[in-house]
Amino acid sequence: MASTFSIKHQPGFTAIAATCFVVLYLPIFVLVVYAFNAATSTSEWGGFSLKWFQSAWNNTQVIDATLRSFQIGAIAAILSTTFATMAALATTRTPPYRGLTFKYAAINQPLMVPEIVTGVALLIFFSRIKIFTGYSGLGYLIAAHTAFCIPFAYLPIRARLENMDLTLERAAADLYATPWQTFRRVTLPLLWPGILAGLMLAFVISLDDVVITEFVKSGGQDTLPTYMLGQIRRGITPEINAISTAFLLLSVLIVTLFFFINQKRN
């Protein structure tokens, strides 16, 4: 049956792929289902209920941690995306110059170091500064998050810039636009999808961080993930499922948005 011979077929690969997708989603599915469980135990089903969402909503610690996560995430995302945009403009559409490779390496450095090591390093460094200045606010967490978000924000912005040639900018300059006008009216609108993607990636990355936050935070500075880590260690209640479900919904929304922005670009 030569006519049905598929060159793309490999025995067993489809089965493995199907298993992978099921395995990836099954635990998440179970987690979400048990968020709606009326029973207090997390192992038996006691009927449908929204009470765990309600209890999470009324838990001031959860609300505090969530607001703190959003605050840190928003500031870190805006800062890191601004810096990453500037860095991307400085490192693309240019003939190689001295220090260019260094810049690539420096910007991507946070990706090469395990989080635990960065966490320890910042714990030591910031504890010194805390003694020295007496300041112990959210600034440390924001600085740490901004730093590790930069490479993620840089990625889509650089990719976008590399697909833009200088023709339009040159045309603008020929028409007596100042460099600032050219940037404002030509470069920025073209670059915008990349910047938006970078902003969302940075926000998600900041929101997800557990390890570095766990080491850098001072007392009473729990973010939602570190709060959840503490709770899970103490013993699990369906309330954690409810919080996770809300968090998941947010992630899925952001990823979907990100995906659509990317599609439009193509």
Place this chain on the structure above:
Amino acid sequence: MASAEEVARQAQRKDIRDRWFLSAPALLVIFFAATGPLLIVLVYSFLTPGAYGDVKWQFSPEAWVSVFLERDIFDDTLSLAAAHVTIFWRSIKLAIVTTIATLALGFPTAYFMATRSEKTRDLWLFLITIPFWTNLLIRTFAVLQIIRNEGLINTVLIKLGIISSPIQILFTDTAILIGMAYVYLPLMVLPIYASMEKLDFRLVEAGYDLYASRFQVLRRIIFPLVRPGVIAGSILVFIPAIGAYVSPSLLGGGKNMMLSNLIELQFGQGRNWPLGSALSIAVMIIVMVALLAYVRNASRSEVRHG
């Protein structure tokens, strides 16, 4: 009057200077809140522990000695620190096995995705991206709920009558392995998919025309062509796995520590910041060795195909 050449050179010099100003904020933030502090860790690993945490500014190689060795408190003799060796071995072993497991599952998955029609490919990519951007802690928690004694796996197996009492998976090395393979799988699939997508299937067809078997095509044509993706994926999984913190903390319990837990201990109850620093540098060294192997491998495959 400066010559035209001189003007051009000056303009170029100004351009490069502007480019340094533009990249300065990003570089400074990374230096002060990521790279720079690593140097302090290196310095701390050679100091003496303070009584209440932190350090005394007094040189001591003791921290590095105690990474692998133990000093007897009575007669001051050194012996191998069995606990540390076990933890190092467990971390390296689990990181390698996680890498192999995700490769074994991720390679066929990426192949499956890349051989779909152009339209549906995006959907599969979307399905693999969602777990990728979903909180790692939440995904680990989801695994925990599945594998614990009252979890889905044990409940189903008991109901089917295959086992009579639950299998203890949680708080074992296997649990850490399952958790890490689960959370890092998308990191393996994505880069392999990126190389696979560019694969020219006419080469595969040529292989079959020359009477290659399915396995031969896979081994001799497909695998060599997507090798860069495989290596990139392996590095992306190995680096976070060797320093994994969430998986061993939640799934390993107190007994099955990995390096990150040992490090955390030194900054908490252990009050031995120099030892914690030395252990962190040790993790960095393992990562650097892996990265060097990657760079060497990557340049080798470039020479071969370039």
